[in-house]
Amino acid sequence: MTMIFGVPTAALFGQLLLGLINGSFYAMLSLGLAVIFGLLNIINFTHGAQYMMGAFASWMLLNYLGIGYWPALILAPLIVGATGIILERLLISRLYNLDHLYGLLLTFGVGLIIQGLFRNQYGVSGLPYGIPSQLTGGQNLGFMFMPNYRGWVVVASLIVCLATWFIIEKTRLGAYLRAATENPTLVQAFGINVPLMITLTYGAGVALAAFAGVLAAPIYSVNPNMGADLIIVVFAVVVIGGMGSILGSIITGFALGLVEGLTKVFYPEASSTVIFVIMVLVLLVKPAGLFGRTA
Amino acid sequence: MAEAALATRPGAARATAPLLKVEGLEAWYGESHVLHGMSFDVRQGEVITLLGRNGAGKTTTMKSIIGIMGKRTGSIVFDGTETIKMPSRLIAKLGVAFVPEERGIFSSLSVIENLMLPPQIKPGGLSLDQIYDLFPNLKERSGSQGTKLSGGEQQMLSIARILRTGAKFLLLDEPTEGLAPVIIQQIGATIQRLKNDGFTIILVEQNFRFAQTVADRHYVVEQGRIIDMIPNEEMDASVDKLHRYLGV
Numbered sequence: 001m002t003m004i005f006g007v008p009t010a011a012l013f014g015q016l017l018l019g020l021i022n023g024s025f026y027a028m029l030s031l032g033l034a035v036i037f038g039l040l041n042i043i044n045f046t047h048g049a050q051y052m053m054g055a056f057a058s059w060m061l062l063n064y065l066g067i068g069y070w071p072a073l074i075l076a077p078l079i080v081g082a083t084g085i086i087l088e089r090l091l092i093s094r095l096y097n098l099d100h101l102y103g104l105l106l107t108f109g110v111g112l113i114i115q116g117l118f119r120n121q122y123g124v125s126g127l128p129y130g131i132p133s134q135l136t137g138g139q140n141l142g143f144m145f146m147p148n149y150r151g152w153v154v155v156a157s158l159i160v161c162l163a164t165w166f167i168i169e170k171t172r173l174g175a176y177l178r179a180a181t182e183n184p185t186l187v188q189a190f191g192i193n194v195p196l197m198i199t200l201t202y203g204a205g206v207a208l209a210a211f212a213g214v215l216a217a218p219i220y221s222v223n224p225n226m227g228a229d230l231i232i233v234v235f236a237v238v239v240i241g242g243m244g245s246i247l248g249s250i251i252t253g254f255a256l257g258l259v260e261g262l263t264k265v266f267y268p269e270a271s272s273t274v275i276f277v278i279m280v281l282v283l284l285v286k287p288a289g290l291f292g293r294t295a
Numbered sequence: 296m297a298e299a300a301l302a303t304r305p306g307a308a309r310a311t312a313p314l315l316k317v318e319g320l321e322a323w324y325g326e327s328h329v330l331h332g333m334s335f336d337v338r339q340g341e342v343i344t345l346l347g348r349n350g351a352g353k354t355t356t357m358k359s360i361i362g363i364m365g366k367r368t369g370s371i372v373f374d375g376t377e378t379i380k381m382p383s384r385l386i387a388k389l390g391v392a393f394v395p396e397e398r399g400i401f402s403s404l405s406v407i408e409n410l411m412l413p414p415q416i417k418p419g420g421l422s423l424d425q426i427y428d429l430f431p432n433l434k435e436r437s438g439s440q441g442t443k444l445s446g447g448e449q450q451m452l453s454i455a456r457i458l459r460t461g462a463k464f465l466l467l468d469e470p471t472e473g474l475a476p477v478i479i480q481q482i483g484a485t486i487q488r489l490k491n492d493g494f495t496i497i498l499v500e501q502n503f504r505f506a507q508t509v510a511d512r513h514y515v516v517e518q519g520r521i522i523d524m525i526p527n528e529e530m531d532a533s534v535d536k537l538h539r540y541l542g543v
């Protein structure tokens with residue numbers, strides 16, 4: 001058996017792949033949080049529940065309507081994004097003039113309610129969702145075995161993250177977003193509909209979470225608590241990357257997934273805490289996060 | 296008398312009606328009451344200034360016209376439309392554009408992105424080439440971060456970006472503040488040119504010598520009210536009075 005640093009290579013690469021997959025989810029979720037925080041100044045604690053809703057939406061589409069994985073990849077984010085838009089219009093928009101804390105409490109409470117509703121209806125044992133037939137099986141890469149679906153998750157997440165980055169940093173719409181993040185009053189005075197932009201941005205951030213949920217459905221079981229477990233780590237990722245930095249949250253998400261995977265290989269006892277240890281260290285040295293700008 | 300006679304002719308009333316008519320305007324920052332019944336008007340094609348000491352309420356008047364003051368009452372009629380209750384984005388769409396005192400250049404946008412940010416409101420705005428003719432510096436620096444420009448360049452960018460929109464009614468809040476004499480001259484020439492092109496402009500100025508070179512009339516603001524109006528021809532004769540008003 002080939003060994004690297006006293007570890008079988010297959011195990012090393014296996015964990016790195018697992019880390020990369022986790023990193024894909026960290027990146028997509030922290031990216032959504034960053035987009036929402038940038039414009040709304042609200043830390044969206046409903047994000048985990050919305051990720052879970054994405055997974056459930058694809059399960060429901062399949063089991064109630066017979067709509068499969070590929071359409072669900074588009075439909076579930078649209079449906080969950082629409083619920084996000086309703087939430088923003090109905091509740092969140094009333095809090096913009098208040099302290100951050102209110103938005104945090106509201107979105108946290110709404111997240112708990114949503115999870116409770118799904119638990120009541122579907123229990124906590126988890127529902128199965130199959131891998132689409134085109135992506136079953138895997139490839140022998142020589143140094144490791146790579147399940148096709150997991151490869152797809154990494155690629156899809158990279159595409160979505162880069163597309164989001166491109167829209168925000170390189171397009172005219174993105175320029176509106178960045179400008180409104182800096183000075184919404186002036187952007188509004190140029191004749192741009194900022195409240196509408198805020199609503200749609202929240203919807204888009206939520207849709208990103210739901211997209212991650214659909215990708216997750218065939219890997220993790222579809223479970224009302226799936227978001228709650230993940231989102232704690234994602235918030236640590238966001239703190240490390242720097243709240244509101246787009247590229248920062250993508251890079252930090254993938255990097256921390258890999259760090260976690262490596263820790264599983266070399267010091268498994270620390271694998272569940274390593275991200276939080278990094279968070280503490282980063283906060284000590286750079287309180288605004290690695291990519292954050294100090295206000 | 297002649298004016299009254301003119302106004303009775305059909306169509307004449309419309310021709311002489313001011314483009315902007317502000318009446319009994321009051322405005323608040325939270326609890327603090329800042330404007331106490333401003334009344335003045337601006338005719339089509341005119342350049343008027345608001346002169347007054349620091350804190351008199353000049354900026355607040357502009358913010359009220361463009362609609363970004365939280366609480367404002369009274370009446371602001373622009374081009375026949377009452378705007379006192381309108382959100383700023385709709386006022387902007389009527390063709391009003393604002394250059395704020397702090398310039399409002401976005402640091403997360405490049406120069407060209409800053410320039411292209413305000414959407415076109417009406418046809419007839421300047422093209423990018425015409426803007427670069429007016430402000431050659433902006434062309435050279437178009438890729439730089441907006442806030443990396445010098446103070447003067449930022450002021451030019453702030454004016455340039457609203458000229459693209461087709462808005463013909465401009466609110467310029469202290470465009471010459473803190474700038475070198477050559478740049479003040481350049482901005483003066485730009486205002487002169489806009490005036491010749493038929494723009495209507497409200498200019499806030501501390502420097503009434505500069506104001507005199509471009510304006511038709513001057514309103515003096517004190518403690519949230521208009522206390523005097525001086526036609527530009529009478530400025531030289533009113534120097535003593537102005538010194539008293541402005542405390543210079």
Ligand SMILES: Nc1ncnc2c1ncn2[C@@H]1O[C@H](COP(=O)(O)OP(=O)(O)OP(=O)(O)O)[C@@H](O)[C@H]1O
Nearest residue numbers: 324327329347348349350351352353354355356396
């Ligand atoms: N954001 C604000 N919050 C509370 N009060 C304000 C605010 N901005 C201005 N004021 C107050 O409103 C009054 C009018 O201010 P304004 O900015 O309109 O004056 P100004 O004539 O433009 O003065 P300057 O020549 O210094 O620019 C001042 O007393 C000022 O202290």
Ligand SMILES: [Mg+2]
Nearest residue numbers: 353354355396
């Ligand atoms: Mg001012």
